Amino acid sequence: MKVVKFGGSSLANGTQLEKVYNIVMAEPERKVVVVSAPGKRYSDDIKVTDLLILLGEKCLAEQDTTEEFNTIVNRYASIAEELNIPETVIEQIKNDLSSIMKQEKQDSVLFIEAMKAAGEDNNAKLVAAYFQSKGVEAHYVNPKDAGIFVTNEPGSAQVLPESYDLIYKLRDRSGILIVPGFFGYSKEGDVLTFSRSGSDITGSILANGVKADLYENFTDVDAVYTVNPSIVKNPKEIRELTYREMRELSYAGFSVFHDEALIPAFRAGIPVKVKNTNNPAAPGTKIVNTRENTNGPVVGIASDDGFCSIYIGKYLMNREVGFGRRLLQILEDFHLSYEHVPSGIDDITVILREDQLNEETKKAVIDRIKEELHADEVKIAHHLALIMVVGEGMRRSVGTTARAAKALAEAGINIDMINQGSSEVSMMFGVKEEDEKKAVQALYNEFFANVLVG
Amino acid sequence: MKVVKFGGSSLANGTQLEKVYNIVMAEPERKVVVVSAPGKRYSDDIKVTDLLILLGEKCLAEQDTTEEFNTIVNRYASIAEELNIPETVIEQIKNDLSSIMKQEKQDSVLFIEAMKAAGEDNNAKLVAAYFQSKGVEAHYVNPKDAGIFVTNEPGSAQVLPESYDLIYKLRDRSGILIVPGFFGYSKEGDVLTFSRSGSDITGSILANGVKADLYENFTDVDAVYTVNPSIVKNPKEIRELTYREMRELSYAGFSVFHDEALIPAFRAGIPVKVKNTNNPAAPGTKIVNTRENTNGPVVGIASDDGFCSIYIGKYLMNREVGFGRRLLQILEDFHLSYEHVPSGIDDITVILREDQLNEETKKAVIDRIKEELHADEVKIAHHLALIMVVGEGMRRSVGTTARAAKALAEAGINIDMINQGSSEVSMMFGVKEEDEKKAVQALYNEFFANVLVG
Numbered sequence: 052m053k054v055v056k057f058g059g060s061s062l063a064n065g066t067q068l069e070k071v072y073n074i075v076m077a078e079p080e081r082k083v084v085v086v087s088a089p090g091k092r093y094s095d096d097i098k099v100t101d102l103l104i105l106l107g108e109k110c111l112a113e114q115d116t117t118e119e120f121n122t123i124v125n126r127y128a129s130i131a132e133e134l135n136i137p138e139t140v141i142e143q144i145k146n147d148l149s150s151i152m153k154q155e156k157q158d159s160v161l162f163i164e165a166m167k168a169a170g171e172d173n174n175a176k177l178v179a180a181y182f183q184s185k186g187v188e189a190h191y192v193n194p195k196d197a198g199i200f201v202t203n204e205p206g207s208a209q210v211l212p213e214s215y216d217l218i219y220k221l222r223d224r225s226g227i228l229i230v231p232g233f234f235g236y237s238k239e240g241d242v243l244t245f246s247r248s249g250s251d252i253t254g255s256i257l258a259n260g261v262k263a264d265l266y267e268n269f270t271d272v273d274a275v276y277t278v279n280p281s282i283v284k285n286p287k288e289i290r291e292l293t294y295r296e297m298r299e300l301s302y303a304g305f306s307v308f309h310d311e312a313l314i315p316a317f318r319a320g321i322p323v324k325v326k327n328t329n330n331p332a333a334p335g336t337k338i339v340n341t342r343e344n345t346n347g348p349v350v351g352i353a354s355d356d357g358f359c360s361i362y363i364g365k366y367l368m369n370r371e372v373g374f375g376r377r378l379l380q381i382l383e384d385f386h387l388s389y390e391h392v393p394s395g396i397d398d399i400t401v402i403l404r405e406d407q408l409n410e411e412t413k414k415a416v417i418d419r420i421k422e423e424l425h426a427d428e429v430k431i432a433h434h435l436a437l438i439m440v441v442g443e444g445m446r447r448s449v450g451t452t453a454r455a456a457k458a459l460a461e462a463g464i465n466i467d468m469i470n471q472g473s474s475e476v477s478m479m480f481g482v483k484e485e486d487e488k489k490a491v492q493a494l495y496n497e498f499f500a501n502v503l504v505g
Numbered sequence: 506m507k508v509v510k511f512g513g514s515s516l517a518n519g520t521q522l523e524k525v526y527n528i529v530m531a532e533p534e535r536k537v538v539v540v541s542a543p544g545k546r547y548s549d550d551i552k553v554t555d556l557l558i559l560l561g562e563k564c565l566a567e568q569d570t571t572e573e574f575n576t577i578v579n580r581y582a583s584i585a586e587e588l589n590i591p592e593t594v595i596e597q598i599k600n601d602l603s604s605i606m607k608q609e610k611q612d613s614v615l616f617i618e619a620m621k622a623a624g625e626d627n628n629a630k631l632v633a634a635y636f637q638s639k640g641v642e643a644h645y646v647n648p649k650d651a652g653i654f655v656t657n658e659p660g661s662a663q664v665l666p667e668s669y670d671l672i673y674k675l676r677d678r679s680g681i682l683i684v685p686g687f688f689g690y691s692k693e694g695d696v697l698t699f700s701r702s703g704s705d706i707t708g709s710i711l712a713n714g715v716k717a718d719l720y721e722n723f724t725d726v727d728a729v730y731t732v733n734p735s736i737v738k739n740p741k742e743i744r745e746l747t748y749r750e751m752r753e754l755s756y757a758g759f760s761v762f763h764d765e766a767l768i769p770a771f772r773a774g775i776p777v778k779v780k781n782t783n784n785p786a787a788p789g790t791k792i793v794n795t796r797e798n799t800n801g802p803v804v805g806i807a808s809d810d811g812f813c814s815i816y817i818g819k820y821l822m823n824r825e826v827g828f829g830r831r832l833l834q835i836l837e838d839f840h841l842s843y844e845h846v847p848s849g850i851d852d853i854t855v856i857l858r859e860d861q862l863n864e865e866t867k868k869a870v871i872d873r874i875k876e877e878l879h880a881d882e883v884k885i886a887h888h889l890a891l892i893m894v895v896g897e898g899m900r901r902s903v904g905t906t907a908r909a910a911k912a913l914a915e916a917g918i919n920i921d922m923i924n925q926g927s928s929e930v931s932m933m934f935g936v937k938e939e940d941e942k943k944a945v946q947a948l949y950n951e952f953f954a955n956v957l958v959g
Contacts, residue, residue: 295851302823302850310850314820360926366768369756373837375846379830388826394845395928396756396764402926450914452923457911460904468926469906472814472856472935474849481926 052222054083054263056232056254059090059098060271061328062174065133068181070328074269075227076187077331083221083261085232085254086178088170089126099126099170107166110152111159120148127177140180144173160205164234165242171231171250179229188226194235197221197228199256201235201243208235208243210256210315218260230257248309255323259315266316268308269328275300275308275336278352278495282488287499290334291342292350297323299441299477300353313338348444348451349498354491356436356484358390359405360468363420364398364428374424375399381419385412390437391470391479402468402481405433435467436487438480440494446475455480458497464490506676508537508717510686510708513544513552514725515782516628519587522635524782528723529681530641531785537675537715539686539708540632542624543580553580553624561620564606565613574602581631594634598627614659618688619696625685625704633683642680648689651675651682653710655689655697662689662697664710664769672714684711702763709766713773720770722762723782729754729762729790732806736942737949744788745796746804751777753895753931754807767792802898802905803952808945810938812844812889813859814922817874818852818882828878829853835873839866844891845924845933856922856935859887889921890941892934894948900929909934912951918944 057071075081088099106119128141151169156162175191182189198217201208214235221228232250234242245252251268258266274288275297292300294317301310308325316323317340326335368374375392378399382389389403408416417429445451452471459466459480468481482490511525529535542553560573582595605623610616629645636643652671655662668689675682686704688696699706705722712720728742729751746754748771755764762779770777771794780789822828829846832853836843843857862870871883899905906925913920913934922935936944 299850311821317820367765369842369844372840372842373833375843376830376833376837379827379833383827383830386826388823389829390823391848391926392829392846393924393926395924395931396753398928400926449917449919450910452920453907453910453914456907456909457904460907463903465903466906466925469923469932470847470849470926471920472845472847472854472922472924474852477849478923 052082052261052263053078053080053265053267054085054254054258054261055081055267056085056250056269057087057328058250058268058270059087061090061269062086062088062178063090063092065130067328068130068134068178070331071178071269072182072185074328074331075182080264081267082227083257083263084178084227084229085250085257086171086174086229087232087250088174089130099123099174100167102126103166103170104163106152107163110166111156111162116152120152123148127173130177131180134181134184136177136180136184140177143176147173147176161241164205164244167244168231168234168242171233175229175231182227182229190224190226190228192221192224192228192230194231194253195240197230197257198260199235199253201237201245203237203239203241203243206244207246208237210235211238214256215260218257219262221257221261246309246311248312251309251312252315255312255315258321258323259319262319263321266321266323268323268325269331270325271327271329272325273327273330273333273335275325275351277350277499278491279354282354282491283495286495289336289350291337291339293342293443293476294338294340295476296350296441296443297338299439299474300351302353302355302439308338342443347442347498348448349440349442350444351441352438352491352494352498353441354436354438354487356434356487357405358402358435358437358481359408360432360435360481361401361403361416361420362398362428362430362432363400363424363426365424365426366397368397368399377424378420381416381423385416387412387416391468393468393470400468402435402437432467434484435481436484436490438482438487438490438494439477440480440498441477443476445478452478454497455494458493459490462489462493464493506536506715506717507532507534507719507721508539508708508712508715509535509721510539510704510723511541511782512704512722512724513541515544515723516540516542516632517544517546519584521782522584522588522632524785525632525723526636526639528782528785529636534718535721536681537711537717538632538681538683539704539711540625540628540683541686541704542628543584553577553628554621556580557620557624558617560606561617564620565610565616570606574606577602581627584631585634588635588638590631590635590638594631597630601627601630615695618659618698621698622685622688622696625687629683629685636681636683644678644680644682646675646678646682646684648685648707649694651684651711652714653689653707655691655699657691657693657695657697660698661700662691664689664706665692668710669714672711673716675711676715700763700765702766705763705766706769709769709777712775712777713769716773717775720775720777722777722779723785724779725781725783726779727781727784727787727789729779729805731804731953732945732949733808736808736945740949741953743790743804745791745793747796747897747930748792748794749930750804750895750897751792753893753928754805756807756809756893762792796897801896801952802902803894803896804898805895806892806945806948806952807895808890808892808941810888810890810941811859812856812891812935813862814886814889814935815855815857815870815874816852816882816884816886817854817878817880819878819880820851822851822853831878832874835870835877839870841866841870845922847922847924854922856889856891886921888938889935890938890944892936892941892944892948893931894934894952895931897930899932906932908951909948912947913944916943916947918947
């Protein structure tokens with residue numbers, strides 16, 4: 052049995068839905084189908100989810116909602132029309148939307164949650180109706196009905212462990228099961244959404260629950276690339292990579308697959324395949340537990356910008372027991388999460404995402420560090436980029452660091468920071484944001500330019 | 506005005522004392538002379554300080570102390586005899602030692618402190634007597650009389666800030682002032698010793714207090730070397746290095762100059778010169794605030810072994826606010842100090858000195874980490890060595906990391922860890938202990954083999 056997930060761009064119009072239908076029907080093993088909301092049809096198009104949020108906000112403000120309501124319904128209706136899907140499903144979608152709009156609005160957050168989830172929920176109904184119109188046994192399955200129960204955390208709900216046994220029962224259902232992604236239900240019956248790329252999470256949870264042989268994630272790229280194609284033109288594709296490699300890559304700007312979505316599949320040892328709806332014949336990228344095929348120590352390079360560093364210098368710091376712990380306590384008090392804390396003998400530096408700090412917080416944090424830790428010197432450096440070089444092969448390969456450092460040096464890039472030594476499958480370089488693209492290109496040339504990637 | 510300090514090997518016998526006399530008399534600026542206890546005369550010789558500890562312990566155990574007492578007195582007497590110093594000073598030393606032995610013993614720690622300090626104290630009396638016998642105006646100055654007041658921390662006393670104003674008054678004294686190193690007095694009048702290389706600390710405090718133009722530290726090597734001579738034969742000498750460079754080098758096995766001893770001189774901006782009593786014509790090594798002369802990015806390489814690492818893996822660790830802080834709290838509860846904490850996305854590693862952990866502590870720490878932090882995996886790696894590559898030039902030099910990593914790779918050494926990014930003047934490599942010497946040699950060859958060091 053396979054769980055198959057389709058992203059928004061795979062469901063943006065009728066032509067796309069036909070592709071989805073053909074893909075699902077091509078293999079009888081493709082039994083559980085997870086769908087996103089309809090994505091953008093062209094670059095300026097508005098996502099259904101964004102329209103729904105707008106609709107929800109107007110409801111809360113008790114403003115006129117006719118326009119938004121009609122725009123949303125028309126997105127589904129135009130697809131239905133294109134594919135000759137019976138009108139009844141559009142009536143159903145209208146009624147569903149109207150009934151959400153009439154819901155209790157005391158808790159505005161929960162109301163918006165329900166609104167947002169309607170994009171995926173109605174699309175699952177539409178897709179099921181389409182399959183049925185083709186004479187195929189297909190059923191819309193609501194997440195509550197599927198057994199997806201989650202914590203009470205709006206926008207970052209976590210699946211409850213008891214869900215998995217309930218989901219396992221889906222195996223006994225007949226026909227193709229079309230499940231909306233992105234959300235689950237609390238024990239109290241409220242709709243709660245997952246974090247971004249939430250449909251990937253739904254697919255992964257279902258794959259775990261039904262003990263699928265494979266979780267296929269259909270998107271609009273042929274594969275996971277060794278590097279961001281917006282930085283390096285026509286980069287090599289990755290055929291196979293491990294969960295750990297994927298997670299390390301996801302961390303720094305690899306948006307193909309959200310790292311959190313991997314966990315349920317990983318826990319159940321279910322391989323994940325990233326494939327292209329628009330080119331299903333392409334081999335795609337398989338994410339597995341262990342891989343044998345290595346053509347080099349590095350499998351991929353990711354990068355992200357928007358980091359800053361707080362440097363703290365104090366004489367004889369390394370003789371002070373508890374210094375690091377007290378520093379981290381101050382960060383915690385400000386709800387700041389950090390990426391890395393390199394430390395010297397008399398100094399320690401905290402690398403963190405800059406968007407967490409406004410001018411006020413910045414000042415408050417520095418003041419507390421100076422006062423409580425009696426630091427001699429505290430200074431902030433801005434506009435840092437972090438580059439992750441990832442590969443299981445690194446732990447066995449002498450000289451990978453040397454190759455990476457040499458490539459950066461030859462490109463004239465100063466390395467502000469290196470973080471190597473905890474993860475066995477990655478190393479992190481900190482460089483100035485202005486050097487980020489040049490650095491990624493240099494590393495790509497070093498590790499991939501003449502290599503077939505496995 | 507210069508403060509001049511002589512180490513134990515410079516004062517081990519009469520011949521050495523003559524050299525000391527000649528060095529001090531060569532420059533009228535050399536007014537304050539700090540002396541250690543007499544050092545070893547040959548490799549199997551017992552240090553006076555160790556004899557004093559033995560004597561102190563026998564006193565506490567109320568055992569016969571005749572042998573130790575005589576051996577100690579004879580060390581001074583033989584030097585006095587060699588140099589024709591009047592017998593009276595030996596009588597003075599005997600009386601001093603006897604009176605310490607009769608001191609209050611309720612606080613055995615303080616009793617041993619006083620006993621240990623007698624090695625330096627009596628040597629200062631002997632040296633002063635020797636200078637006087639040569640017709641020179643020289644005075645023994647007791648640390649209390651000099652104004653060295655310290656905290657109540659036996660074996661690691663810290664100078665009290667008010668000392669410096671008292672010490673400044675030494676400038677008004679006539680003649681050469683001979684001050685014993687290694688100890689000061691608490692406000693209560695108890696003798697308390699500094700940490701190891703304590704005479705260096707005394708010299709540095711006095712240099713700060715009298716606002717010396719230079720603090721000369723005479724030992725038995727021509728200079729600070731770029732690398733440990735027991736690892737690399739005839740290494741290059743360092744002519745000039747900064748306080749920061751010296752402190753970073755001291756951290757990992759550079760025993761020429763104890764890092765703590767630098768601080769008082771640094772705070773007052775007083776340059777420090779390391780020179781050889783046995784070859785005073787050699788230029789030595791000067792430690793300064795800033796240096797202009799750089800012949801390469803790296804000034805020295807130091808290394809130390811005996812480290813281990815504790816690896817902690819946990820899925821989605823980087824989403825858990827407070828994880829690092831709670832880990833450091835556990836270490837603090839066990840009074841463990843750590844060197845470095847590299848962290849990945851789902852893992853964090855603590856590097857610490859292995860001698861802090863016995864089997865019992867090791868188990869207890871791991872158990873607490875597993876239980877309290879719900880870690881998926883905790884494992885310890887043993888026998889790590891840390892190598893420090895130090896140089897102010899590194900922050901301006903692109904490619905130093907690449908050169909270091911390449912040198913290690915070409916020597917077939919796997920880098921377990923890199924710590925770069927906090928200190929601007931050093932980077933740290935973690936390697937297996939078995940690779941330590943090979944790694945240091947490889948780095949030396951890379952950075953010094955064809956370079957004149959400034």
